[in-house]
Amino acid sequence: MIPEEKKLNILDVLSAGIPVVEYPYKELAKQFNLQESELLGFIQDAITDGKIKRMGMVLNHHKLGFVANAMVVWDVPDCVVDKVGNILGKQKCVTLCYQRPRQLPEWRYNLFTMIHGKKRQEVLAHLSQIIDNNALHEYPRDVLFSVRKFKQGGARYVNE
């Protein structure tokens, strides 16, 4: 059994990334005085619990040409927000769909979606198509394209 405190420490070290070598976990396990199999078991358990979604990577999507990144926000009546949220979440080009509380009077929108594309026109065309196909014209919305990136993925899992 790995003590709780050590688990947090492992997660914190993992969050900085795993080494890209033949046996990445062997190298990391040494650092924690664990067997390679214990560390692999720990990661597998964290995935089963849902604490870790998966092992993978964070991409710099701008470097891949996905520079048109729109946050599309919607004002949908509370009684249909689940229905509309599920419809929007199923669209192929929607990469994220959350409900968030309105901040009245400053901010009326309660549904947040992200659409990524290579060009603004492409993103806007996708959006019109989504609206037409699902009869979403009646809901007020706004499109916020990003223009500069100040920080990406900087927050650490454990903040001391």
Add this chain to the structure above:
Amino acid sequence: MIERAGSSLLQKPAVLSELEKKLINRLQHQLPITESPFQSIAEELGVSEVEVISTIRNLKQKKVITRFGPLFDITKNEGVFSLCALKVPAEQIDRVANQVNSYTQVAHNYLREHRWNMWFVLAARNSDELENIFDEIVKSTRCEGINCPKEAEYFVGLFLPV
């Protein structure tokens, strides 16, 4: 003189080889949890492990891959996330961006075309801590702010095929 903060989104896209494209598409999904994950990936793609490792290292160096490792679900890790926005006057954007970025609890931070122009994600251990940090940011930047924690998640799955 305040340094111009952040990077423009109009940077040139990286030129990618066929193997780089294949790896980027494959690695956006689950990496097998085995002693030698890169060997498994190599077998799947029909290339050598050495090629996979050197290509991933190269993509990291070119900053196409920001980080390689676990993707956390912070809500299951006794943490909270919130999307916050500030209304920042144009001439103060660099100052405020630097101030906001100086908080370790700030993850993403983007400038968007809107009255509410600075959007960032806050991560904290609990909602009290999160609200305190938000209040501190609003006070120290002297900008109006809104704090929009997540109420329901309908979909999250960023997959960008190249």
